[in-house]
Every structure is written in structure tokens, then in C-alpha cells.
Amino acid sequence: xxxxxxxxxxxxxxxxxxxxxxxxxxxxxxxxxxxxxxxxxxxxxxxxxxxxxxxxxxxxxxxxxxxxxxxxxxxxxxxxxxxxxxxxxxxxxxxxxxxxxxxxxxxxxxxxxxxxxxxxxxxxxxxxxxxxxxxxxxxxxxxxxxxxxxxxxxxxxxxxxxxxxxxxxxxxxxxxxxxxxxxxxxxxxxxxxxxxxxxxxxxxxxxxxxxxxxx
Numbered sequence: 001x002x003x004x005x006x007x008x009x010x011x012x013x014x015x016x017x018x019x020x021x022x023x024x025x026x027x028x029x030x031x032x033x034x035x036x037x038x039x040x041x042x043x044x045x046x047x048x049x050x051x052x053x054x055x056x057x058x059x060x061x062x063x064x065x066x067x068x069x070x071x072x073x074x075x076x077x078x079x080x081x082x083x084x085x086x087x088x089x090x091x092x093x094x095x096x097x098x099x100x101x102x103x104x105x106x107x108x109x110x111x112x113x114x115x116x117x118x119x120x121x122x123x124x125x126x127x128x129x130x131x132x133x134x135x136x137x138x139x140x141x142x143x144x145x146x147x148x149x150x151x152x153x154x155x156x157x158x159x160x161x162x163x164x165x166x167x168x169x170x171x172x173x174x175x176x177x178x179x180x181x182x183x184x185x186x187x188x189x190x191x192x193x194x195x196x197x198x199x200x201x202x203x204x205x206x207x208x209x210x211x212x213x214x215x
Contacts, residue, residue, distance in 0.1 A: 007171040008131060008183045009037065011195035012100075016041050018191060019126045021097030022056055027086050027120070028104035029060035030067060032074035038098075039077045059096070061086045087112050090119050099124045102131045110153040117163050127187035130160070134170065134180040160184045160199075167196040 016024075016038055024038045035058050042056040059080045062068050068081055075081060082089060087108060099120050105113045120128050136154040157168065165184040173179035185196065 007174070007181070008169070008195070011169065011183065011193060012129065013037055013041050014193045014195070015127065015129065015185065015191065016098070017045075018193065019098060019187075019189060021126055023096040023098075023125075024056060024058045025093065025096040025099045025123075026058070026060040026078070027099065027101040028107075029062040029074055029078070029081055030102075031071070032060070032077060034100050034102055035060055035074065035078050057096075059093070061089065061093070087116055090116065090123075093123065095123045095125055097124070097126045098129065099127070100129045100131075102129075103133070105130060105132050105155060106151045106153055108153060113153050114163070121164065121186050124186065126189060127185055130165070130182075130184045130186075132160075132182050132184070133173070134182045137179055155182070157182060165199055167191055167193075168199050169195055169197060 012034065021038070021042060024035070024042070026032075026035045026038075029035065038056060038058055039054070043054045048054050058078050059082065060074070060078050061082045061084065063083075063085050065083050068074055068083065082093065086104070101117070101120060105117065108116065117128075117130070132155050133151070134155055134157065157170070160168065160182065163186070165186045167185040167187070169183050170180050171183070173181055183196075184199075185191065
């Protein structure tokens with residue numbers, strides 16, 4: 001569906017308030033929740049109430065065009081929405097301070113999904129944030145008209161660690177408490193957010209280990 005769990009909204013907003021991005025890319029716009037939150041807490045919260053006053057450039061990517069053409073509210077908040085498969089157009093998007101890939105990796109075949117994450121980390125000036133269902137029990141067809149909603153790859157925490165993510169948390173699926181949803185952040189910034197735990201295989205851990213070895 002073009003939406004996602006609400007569990008990490010507060011954590012997401014705290015990241016935005018702490019990093020203060022001047023640009024934001026939402027990979028998988030869907031209903032547009034994350035772009036709306038960035039606009040609210042990067043511009044409106046700082047007194048930039050009117051469009052002419054907005055400073056943050058918010059762009060998005062959406063593979064399923066009807067989510068944008070039939071529900072037009074997203075364009076009121078996003079500066080630009082790119083229609084297409086992100087794995088095909090990622091080279092044309094440029095860099096952004098913060099990139100959010102929310103519940104999209106599981107919809108892409110594993111090899112292409114890994115390459116996408118690796119590419120996005122090079123594009124993110126401050127942070128790459130990924131929300132993703134964890135475990136093989138999520139695999140399968142979803143039964144929606146939009147076939148891109150099917151889950152075709154599964155992920156575990158150790159795989160996100162290997163890709164260099166530095167912070168994370170895990171919550172239960174509100175529809176099924178036996179399934180897990182992960183929230184991961186790849187950043188070189190020191191975050192002081194209560195909802196996040198440090199991953200021991202990320203950038204900070206590797207850098208700390210290297211310094212300790214030299215000492």
C-alpha cells in the first residue's frame with residue numbers, strides 16, 4: 001500500500017530537526033507522508049509558512065503513476081516528483097542532504113536492491129534512512145492492483161549492518177505482532193535520538209576500531 005507504519009514518525013522528525021537538511025529525497029512517495037513531515041518540520045516549524053518562503057527542496061520518486069496523478073495532494077508539498085523505477089533513474093537524481101527509502105527495498109529483487117542502497121549512500125550528504133520489513137515471512141504477493149507492492153526480497157539486520165548503516169531500531173508489525181519492521185540510518189553524523197540504537201558494524205564502529213588499532 002502507499003503508506004507505512006506510524007511507529008517511527010517521531011524518530012524521523014527528530015532526525016530532520018537535528019540534521020536540518022536543505023534538500024530531501026523521498027524514494028517511494030506513495031501517499032506523501034514523509035515529504036509532508038519534512039516540509040512541516042524543516043520549513044513551517046521554523047516560520048516559513050508560505051510556499052514562497054520555503055527553503056527545503058523536497059523531491060520524490062514514485063514508480064506507480066496513479067498514486068500521483070489521481071491523488072494530487074503530494075504536488076502541493078513536493079518541489080518535484082519523478083515518475084519511474086528508481087533503479088533506472090537514480091543516476092539522474094543528483095545528491096540530497098537526507099534520502100528516505102521507506103518500505104521500498106523489499107519490492108525490488110535483492111541484487112538490484114543492494115546496488116540501490118550502495119548508490120543512495122553516495123548521494124546522501126547527511127543521511128540515508130531506510131524503513132524495511134525484516135524476515136522472509138513478508139515475502140509474497142500483496143493482492144493490490146499495483147503489482148509493484150509485492151514483496152520480492154527479504155532482509156535481516158545483519159545485511160543492513162554489512163551495508164554500513166549506523167543506527168537502527170526494530171518494532172512489531174501493528175497488524176501482526178510476530179513480524180518485525182526495521183528502521184535504519186546511514187550517517188556520519190553523531191545522532192542523539194532516544195529512539196535509535198547504535199549498530200556495531202556501521203561507519204562509526206569501523207572508524208573507532210581503526211583509531212583504536214592505531215593507538
